[in-house]
Amino acid sequence: MTAVPTDREQQVLDRIDKARRRRAKVREERITLSHGSGGKATQTLIEAVFLEAFRNPLLEPLDDAASFTVDGAALALTTDSYVVSPIFFPGGNIGDLAVNGTVNDLAVSGAHPLYLTAGFILEEGFPIEDLLTIVNSMKEAAAAAGVSIVTGDTKVVQRGKADGCYINTAGVGSLLRRDLGVSTARPGDAILVSGPIGEHGITIMLARGELDIDADLVSDTAPVHSLVSSLLSAVPGVRGMRDATRGGVATILNEIAKAADVAVIVDEKTIPVRTEVRGASELLGIDPLYVACEGRIVVVVDGAQASLALDTLRAHPLGAEAAIIGRVAEDPPGLVLLNTTFGGTRIVDLLVGDPLPRIC
Amino acid sequence: MTAVPTDREQQVLDRIDKARRRRAKVREERITLSHGSGGKATQTLIEAVFLEAFRNPLLEPLDDAASFTVDGAALALTTDSYVVSPIFFPGGNIGDLAVNGTVNDLAVSGAHPLYLTAGFILEEGFPIEDLLTIVNSMKEAAAAAGVSIVTGDTKVVQRGKADGCYINTAGVGSLLRRDLGVSTARPGDAILVSGPIGEHGITIMLARGELDIDADLVSDTAPVHSLVSSLLSAVPGVRGMRDATRGGVATILNEIAKAADVAVIVDEKTIPVRTEVRGASELLGIDPLYVACEGRIVVVVDGAQASLALDTLRAHPLGAEAAIIGRVAEDPPGLVLLNTTFGGTRIVDLLVGDPLPRIC
Known part of the structure; x- marks a missing residue:
């Protein structure tokens, strides 16, 4: 017969349980598609690898955006890479997706989206015309969201070493509400x-x-x-x-x-x-x-x-x-x-x- | 015989010349490795495609980092994607490279580097052990530079659709000097x-x-x-x-x-x-x-x-x-x-x- 734990004992048990869950371990030896699903495997990977190494109070909440204060200004910062396949689809393309996604992460964090970065990884052979279409969609999406793309980077990898075009955007916003979560x-x-x-x-x-x-x-x-x-x-x-x-x-x-x-x-x-x-x-x-x-x-x-x-x-x-x-x-x-x-x-x-x- | 232009005429000619240079055009139909070299082709691509679409006063200088003010705080923002091959090399790996590179872009812009984002694009099959090594290098590099990695993102692409591991980092710094350039x-x-x-x-x-x-x-x-x-x-x-x-x-x-x-x-x-x-x-x-x-x-x-x-x-x-x-x-x-x-x-x-x- 097991005694029912007291409230205090239960708190301790909970804390241990939480700590155990925290010390997540990736069981697989190699990255699988599940690690990118946003589900259980992604969460384990984030906790066991990224959170474990980078651990800091700003990262810890694993929110859509990190929030902090610089010289008195309350800011939110977020990033997302976009690898959608196909790159063009009904209703949009990787370009507006990359702008909207980062704008949205800032918005739901209670921040007013302001400035975006854009990092392109292009595959050798990618059509310039497709790039122009994507970049113009980003321009329009940025205008619609009232943000400016203020800095960027372009890398090119050899044919066969990527899938046409990947885009990373990071975004900075002015945090209007700190109590949301x-x-x-x-x-x-x-x-x-x-x-x-x-x-x-x-x-x-x-x-x-x-x-x-x-x-x-x-x-x-x-x-x-x-x-x-x-x-x-x-x-x-x-x-x-x-x-x-x-x-x-x-x-x-x-x-x-x-x-x-x-x-x-x-x-x-x-x-x-x-x-x-x-x-x-x-x-x-x-x-x-x-x-x-x-x-x-x-x-x-x-x-x-x-x-x-x-x-x-x-x-x-x-x-x-x-x-x-x-x-x-x-x-x-x-x-x-x-x-x-x-x-x-x-x-x-x-x-x-x-x-x-x-x-x- | 051509008359030597007056100072004023010369200024006009210079402006036209500058405008002509500005309206750069990518002659190629497809992305080549040269577009990623940092040289002439990269510059043309940036001017003809990215600058042309995103044109705004903060992007225009094409500096290592963009600088702006949010709620009274002078900030610098920068981004870079890392696709180095091989991922591990004498003296470092893609991880510390990704942290140092962004820290350096902020530093040379006259900013005190503060917060970094990290976006990973991983190929299905990439060894978790290699990822751990990379992430630990990032941790150490961040500690050495006094910055925190506060938010991130992980995407996984199918086997053969990337080259192991690409990393994007974006960085925010507090701008100490606005007169540098x-x-x-x-x-x-x-x-x-x-x-x-x-x-x-x-x-x-x-x-x-x-x-x-x-x-x-x-x-x-x-x-x-x-x-x-x-x-x-x-x-x-x-x-x-x-x-x-x-x-x-x-x-x-x-x-x-x-x-x-x-x-x-x-x-x-x-x-x-x-x-x-x-x-x-x-x-x-x-x-x-x-x-x-x-x-x-x-x-x-x-x-x-x-x-x-x-x-x-x-x-x-x-x-x-x-x-x-x-x-x-x-x-x-x-x-x-x-x-x-x-x-x-x-x-x-x-x-x-x-x-x-x-x-x-």
Whole structure:
């Protein structure tokens, strides 16, 4: 018979458990595609390799952007590399994706996006015309988001040593709100998504032409900074936001549950999914909850202001189809539960493999 | 008979000429390795494609880092992607190179390096052990330079779609001096280099094992921030600095001549080059002036303070073999002249091809 631990003992056990989880270990000897999925393997790699080596208080929260103060100015800094394949797809290309993605990471961190860097890795033989198209999309995306691309770098690798064009963008923003973060989610909060999910990921899959599916679908790539800023000015009860990219909304919900040590309970029937996305997902045998978006945010808000948040999102063109998809509860902490359309309840865990590589 | 233009007419002609040069055009239909050399083709690509699209006053100077003010704080922002092959080489690896390179771009721009981002593009199958080695080198390099890696990103591409590991770093620094820039070089100024040139590039070439040369040579990769900071505090007459990477010291000298519209006159016999570098360069048929360094700076300083600058550099471990290598003159503007060891004088132009691809 085991004695039930006291509160204090439980705290100690929790701390040990946390420490054990922290000392994550990559079991594989080599990098696999799963390490890039945004799911479990990515998280283990980040914790066991990057966090372990670089460990510092600014990196530790593993937020979409790091925040710090320089000479009195509160700043946010973020980076993302883009390796999407194919480079051109319905609704966008690697160029606007690279600008919007970094703008969005700054925006959901509560920062006003200002300046971007652009680093290109080009493969020998890449058509200059394609490069011009990409760069012009970046120009337009930057103008739409009100940011300037102020510095850059170009490397060329030999034919066969890369896949046409990779782009890295880093972004600096002025931090307007320091109190935001999904780790502040608490029981009673509501969870919203700003629009239909999975459109970017499914669009990319279809653009690869490996499936014989024709669907009237375009990527949702868009800069969410103005959507975020109207939300923040109208709804004081916003706790935190994330943009759902790799790993989809399911990954964000797990991040919320783990960061705040709360339960996230979601109603499947309330999650907006376009018929085309649902259909293609079924054919692919994947859950749209795990499919990348590039212009959708997940918002945690004080439950009492859920309708206000919903109305505010819906009043913006990018949030017209926003929905309240769930709520935060006390138990079971760290888990995401989904009430399915069929009346059951299941745990939504982090992605283990990578059914959709190179989505962004 | 053509009339000699008046001063005013000359100014107009110059402006037209400058505008013509500005509207650079990439003649090739596809990216070649030369576009990544740091030489003429790179410059044309940057001007015709990137500058043309992104054009803004912060990007325009095409300095090592962009500088701007956010909420009263003067900042510098820079980025570089690293694709060096091989990834491991005598004296370092892609990891410390990626940290030092970005630290150096900030330092020579007159900024105190603070925060770095790290974006990894990994090839499926890349050994985790190699990644650990690289990441630990980054950790040590960051500690040595006093910077923190505060945010990052990892992408994985399929086997054969990249070359093991590419790294992008972006860096933010606090701008200490806003008056620095090689465009402020003026006749009478002296030009110094902080140490022997070409060691990084030749080390990489030898590490590729394609040449049957054994040389006792290691990369000069190092963070120059403390060398720069002692120079700036001791020598008020420093006009500007650049770190000589791709394209080597010759490229920097050309950048000085063009940015300040002055002549740069260099004495070959004063340029420090190790015997091993000279020997390997001769075998390779390349000029060490064009070979990459990763821990050397080129300094433009008021001629009256040349000895002071030399002594200050030499008092620092990274500048022990510093030398005064040339001077700034009025004519011919925009050109670099080299007084050769054999007594002749020749023009040192930008590199046209790329004899040493993927050096950084």
